[in-house]
Amino acid sequence: MSIRPIEFDRGVLRMLDQRLLPNQEVWLEYRDYREVAEAIRTMVVRGAPAIGVAAALGAALGALQMTAEDFASFSEEFEEVCAVLGATRPTAVNLFWALDRMRRIVAAHGDEPLAQIRQRLLDEALAIAAEDEQINRTLGAWGAPLIADGSRVLTHCNAGALATGGYGTALGVVRAAVEAGKQIMVYADETRPFLQGSRLTAWELQRDGIPVTLICDNMAGALMSQGLIDCVIVGADRIAANGDVANKIGTYTVAVLAREHNLPFYVAAPTSTIDPNIPHGGLIPIEERETREVTHCGDVAVAPEGVAVRNPAFDVTPARLVSAIITERGVARADYPAALAALLKKER
Amino acid sequence: MSIRPIEFDRGVLRMLDQRLLPNQEVWLEYRDYREVAEAIRTMVVRGAPAIGVAAALGAALGALQMTAEDFASFSEEFEEVCAVLGATRPTAVNLFWALDRMRRIVAAHGDEPLAQIRQRLLDEALAIAAEDEQINRTLGAWGAPLIADGSRVLTHCNAGALATGGYGTALGVVRAAVEAGKQIMVYADETRPFLQGSRLTAWELQRDGIPVTLICDNMAGALMSQGLIDCVIVGADRIAANGDVANKIGTYTVAVLAREHNLPFYVAAPTSTIDPNIPHGGLIPIEERETREVTHCGDVAVAPEGVAVRNPAFDVTPARLVSAIITERGVARADYPAALAALLKKER
Numbered sequence: 211m212s213i214r215p216i217e218f219d220r221g222v223l224r225m226l227d228q229r230l231l232p233n234q235e236v237w238l239e240y241r242d243y244r245e246v247a248e249a250i251r252t253m254v255v256r257g258a259p260a261i262g263v264a265a266a267l268g269a270a271l272g273a274l275q276m277t278a279e280d281f282a283s284f285s286e287e288f289e290e291v292c293a294v295l296g297a298t299r300p301t302a303v304n305l306f307w308a309l310d311r312m313r314r315i316v317a318a319h320g321d322e323p324l325a326q327i328r329q330r331l332l333d334e335a336l337a338i339a340a341e342d343e344q345i346n347r348t349l350g351a352w353g354a355p356l357i358a359d360g361s362r363v364l365t366h367c368n369a370g371a372l373a374t375g376g377y378g379t380a381l382g383v384v385r386a387a388v389e390a391g392k393q394i395m396v397y398a399d400e401t402r403p404f405l406q407g408s409r410l411t412a413w414e415l416q417r418d419g420i421p422v423t424l425i426c427d428n429m430a431g432a433l434m435s436q437g438l439i440d441c442v443i444v445g446a447d448r449i450a451a452n453g454d455v456a457n458k459i460g461t462y463t464v465a466v467l468a469r470e471h472n473l474p475f476y477v478a479a480p481t482s483t484i485d486p487n488i489p490h491g492g493l494i495p496i497e498e499r500e501t502r503e504v505t506h507c508g509d510v511a512v513a514p515e516g517v518a519v520r521n522p523a524f525d526v527t528p529a530r531l532v533s534a535i536i537t538e539r540g541v542a543r544a545d546y547p548a549a550l551a552a553l554l555k556k557e558r
Numbered sequence: 559m560s561i562r563p564i565e566f567d568r569g570v571l572r573m574l575d576q577r578l579l580p581n582q583e584v585w586l587e588y589r590d591y592r593e594v595a596e597a598i599r600t601m602v603v604r605g606a607p608a609i610g611v612a613a614a615l616g617a618a619l620g621a622l623q624m625t626a627e628d629f630a631s632f633s634e635e636f637e638e639v640c641a642v643l644g645a646t647r648p649t650a651v652n653l654f655w656a657l658d659r660m661r662r663i664v665a666a667h668g669d670e671p672l673a674q675i676r677q678r679l680l681d682e683a684l685a686i687a688a689e690d691e692q693i694n695r696t697l698g699a700w701g702a703p704l705i706a707d708g709s710r711v712l713t714h715c716n717a718g719a720l721a722t723g724g725y726g727t728a729l730g731v732v733r734a735a736v737e738a739g740k741q742i743m744v745y746a747d748e749t750r751p752f753l754q755g756s757r758l759t760a761w762e763l764q765r766d767g768i769p770v771t772l773i774c775d776n777m778a779g780a781l782m783s784q785g786l787i788d789c790v791i792v793g794a795d796r797i798a799a800n801g802d803v804a805n806k807i808g809t810y811t812v813a814v815l816a817r818e819h820n821l822p823f824y825v826a827a828p829t830s831t832i833d834p835n836i837p838h839g840g841l842i843p844i845e846e847r848e849t850r851e852v853t854h855c856g857d858v859a860v861a862p863e864g865v866a867v868r869n870p871a872f873d874v875t876p877a878r879l880v881s882a883i884i885t886e887r888g889v890a891r892a893d894y895p896a897a898l899a900a901l902l903k904k905e906r
Contacts, residue, residue, distance in 0.1 A: 232862040366776075397868075400852065400861075402750060402774040408853070408861040416862050423866040426750040426852060427776040428714075428808025432873035435810060460776025462783060463815060470814050504748065504774060505756070507855035513748075513756040514580040514764050518771040520745075525780035 212371035232413040243272030250298040257373020262304030266335035300495040303448040342375030345538040350386030353536040357387040361440040366399040367458035368410035369445025379478040403503040434471040446479040453529030453546025454491025465531040474533040491526035560719035580761040591620030598646040605721020610652030614683035648843040651796040690723030693886040698734030701884040705735040709788040714747040715806035716758035717793025727826040751851040782819040794827040801877030801894025802839025813879040822881040839874035
């Protein structure tokens with residue numbers, strides 16, 4: 211049973227503080243949507259699907275907090291709640307997708323008592339959370355056949371249970387392959403600067419008994435050149451209509467290396483990560499985070515004071531480098547514009 | 559005036575402890591060759607040319623320590639000194655090259671008093687140190703014309719003054735270009751796990767007033783895809799006869815990325831880094847270092863306890879990805895076997 215990083219019980223949102231893993235397992239409690247927004251911004255919770263779940267539950271909390279007594283005020287205040295939650299991280303589209311689902315609940319039920327709308331919002335957020343794990347299990351079932359028995363699979367960042375409502379996207383495919391009886395070994399890129407690979411991916415795979423070997427990001431190329439890696443699977447923060455994939459910084463480099471070594475490069479993500487309104491990856495907003503993530507390790511400086519730093523949190527992998535995009539509605543391959551549009555049209 | 563990381567004065571070898579940079583500038587003193595060997599092994603000093611200089615001076619210290627009273631014993635004990643110094647790090651060929659130069663002094667002067675041989679060994683070691691900085695200045699002059707005015711140059715690891723007797727190889731080329739009046743900006747890969755880029759390259763360039771921007775290793779690809787990098791220049795730990803280059807882990811990935819983006823990929827190294835006895839890179843011994851470099855940052859664990867780790871310290875970039883090899887005797891380009899052999903035959 212893989213871990214679920216987000217829980218909700220009797221008006222309290224609980225999230226595993228992913229900044230403290232693997233050394234401490236601390237659960238934080240939230241009753242205020244503004245604190246949820248801050249938790250998303252500071253990466254207590256991260257990973258596109260998990261951000262969507264947290265934002266939806268944060269919006270539900272916001273609705274419970276609101277003091278509006280008529281629908282017009284309620285609707286206006288709820289817009290403000292969504293704006294605060296939406297202003298936390300720009301790249302992961304699941305954030306906006308989840309908030310849009312919440313907004314549609316309000317828009318569709320303006321004739322109901324406010325207490326009932328609040329309950330509907332909470333139900334919707336809980337549904338988003340519950341669906342997410344089921345989506346990942348279905349996605350895993352689609353993806354597992356792509357991973358051959360005995361594979362040594364490279365992954366970057368954490369697209370695991372911790373990045374989702376549960377089970378994981380990229381690691382969901384790995385889990386599904388393992389559950390199908392295959393021997394799988396995972397190489398985890400440590401994923402600087404936030405170290406999601408060493409702190410989170412290694413931790414959750416070790417916890418589930420799936421063999422994992424940790425490497426620095428700059429070692430993947432050498433291992434590929436030695437024939438030690440069979441395929442790559444990563445998650446996504448936003449997929450453009452043409453199949454370009456925004457994901458954790460370094461993903462593009464891994465994709466270039468995979469192509470150089472003729473290895474399949476798979477992206478695993480729910481269809482909620484596909485953004486049909488963005489024609490190509492060049493238009494996806496890329497978050498630049500604070501320099502301290504790069505210049506410090508904990509409280510210790512690892513760079514001279516005042517040095518200039520770039521810290522883009524994501525990069526864009528062009529569709530031409532993507533072997534397949536694995537979703538809960540099936541596997542898309544080039545031609546991506548048509549394949550992704552077809553998946554989005556499919557009934558859930 | 560760029561820094562010199564190794565000094566020798568009145569029987570004492572002093573080395574800047576590069577493990578403590580950029581937070582502390584601590585100079586350690588050595589009077590015992592065994593301690594010098596340990597300093598090389600633990601990376602108080604690192605960088606192929608600097609390792610060669612330190613080993614030569616360590617061997618000279620060893621000769622001063624020896625109590626042998628006849629040449630046969632002296633020669634035997636000196637072999638042991640060289641064996642201890644040579645067993646520290648396997649990849650950088652400059653270590654063995656420098657020790658061979660020292661051994662040849664002993665072999666050539668067996669008819670002289672031991673005190674005179676000791677003095678010759680010290681003179682030879684000091685010559686290796688002094689030559690190294692001059693070699694880098696000459697190498698820089700050869701390389702500077704390859705770097706266009708206004709270039710944004712990516713480097714990996716530290717092939718700077720700190721990695722050499724002074725001035726640097728890759729950074730020597732940058733310094734020579736700057737001294738020629740060119741506007742140069744350097745992107746420094748932080749270079750996990752030992753962070754030579756953030757701790758050393760950023761520090762020494764900042765100290766010299768050369769603009770430097772620090773990035774994580776996994777960001778270089780994204781910057782290249784955005785047109786923000788014009789060329790790559792790195793050092794080398796050993797160059798095979800066919801032009802394959804062993805250098806700090808991650809160099810191969812940078813070379814693949816440079817080729818993908820049609821950027822020149824330059825290697826700067828003294829001819830002492832060329833190993834004519836190694837036909838191709840696959841035969842270069844690659845050091846695997848302790849896992850703790852990857853799992854910890856200082857004393858803080860960043861990975862779960864007991865996780866499997868790979869930590870190769872170097873990788874091999876095939877000659878086909880190398881645009882040119884810049885040495886103190888000129889610039890080699892493909893066909894490398896012939897070009898490198900010609901450089902090795904040139905008079906110094």
